[in-house]
Amino acid sequence: MYDRQVRRRRAVLLALVGCCLILLTAYFGESSGGPLKSIQTGAMEVVAPVQEGANRALKPFRDLFGWFGDTLDAKDERDKLEAERDKLRADVAQLQSAAAENDELRDMVDYARGSGLDAFQPVTAQVYSRSNSSWYSTIEINKGSSDGIEVNQPVINGKGLVGKIKRVSDGNAVVMLLSDADFGVSARAAVSGQPGSILPVAGSPGDLLFELVPEAKKVRSGDSIVTAGTISDELPSPFPEGILIGKVTRIDGEGELDRTIHVAPYADLRDLDFVRVLTEPTADLRASATP
């Protein structure tokens, strides 16, 4: 009797571990439209209304906990914002004159650009769930392919780049955040124009790395980093040019080769309620190609 129980227990354990290993192997081996990924998408579609309902119903509890945290952080935040405000006042004066100069130059070269974000056909979506792992940074949104959303389209919020679409079904989509271990985007420093790549640091959602920068010494602490957009027609970027990504917070290392540039994303990736998906991310390229 005891032997039978032991055999049964071991058989169940082996069967479950075997299932896991088979799933892992099959998942890695299949293409993006494979059966397991299709099943995942279908299941997401089925459970999405329940998740969305639960998200709305439980929002007051989240807000309550958030209120405690916000109150504790508010004092530090105020001090930082006051310092930033003083700096920004000085910057505004400089920028106003730069903006006037910029308008004049744009007129001179007759450089037609799209009218802000509207050219990229943004679709506003509500966030209803998020991953809980340090390795996968994803959120789910309540808009999908029926709203024109496709895989790899950029996702932004009021502060800057949030991520890109990882998986999409009819009525919802999974967004891979900037902090996901698999994320990467070509970028440039807004002031010096130095190109590079923004990569995440696994386990540290508030920290990104600006790497592969040819002349890293030209990048300064406090510089803004923006998306580089498409540099080569052969390799079009899914991200339009000039979307704010983050601010350089610190630069480690002295030499050119060991210099590590840390960037804090402008968008608060832990506090996302609404995001916008740019469903026409190449609109700027088409506009500039039009004679």
Place this chain on the structure above:
Amino acid sequence: MTWNAASVGRLAAIGLVGGILQLTTVSQVAIFGVPADLSPLLAAAVGLLCGSIAGASFGFGLGLFMDTLLAQTLGLTSLVLLGAGYAAGRLRELRDPAHALVPVAVGAAATAAAAIGFAVLQFLLGVDAPVSFLLIRQILMTIVLNTLLALPVYLACRRVLAPFLPDDPRRRRRRAYTTGGLSPLSRA
């Protein structure tokens, strides 16, 4: 544990409600910068209450559910959680610990094992991004938060599964005395 459709249904309900609660609320509330993670606590609680087979099966199912909804690599969370559920179940079968704080210790250990196991699997599968030392801090903070949540989660699971669990000897003894019996033997 009594195995029938009702008990399996309740286990499935715990997994479904726990999983959705985790994704929609718990993961969005960061305390000291990290959210708690109910999934290892649920797997450990079910293992501790129902035994190793139930713990492992529940952990596998819950992991599959989470991986499916989050479009993560299928089988990864399942493997980690089935280990946590199985280990908690074996602890109950081999030692049958009676101390009231056992669920707290088991919850903390399950969270630590799940977090470390997940990290090891990620390294084995070849993570592309550089890994920050802050990850260790995050893992430690999650263990602390989960330790605080372990007892309420265990009690909630025990309440839901109570009709299918063998009667706890301590509770039976208490009930016998309060109902006027001299000892459990005198009721026979």
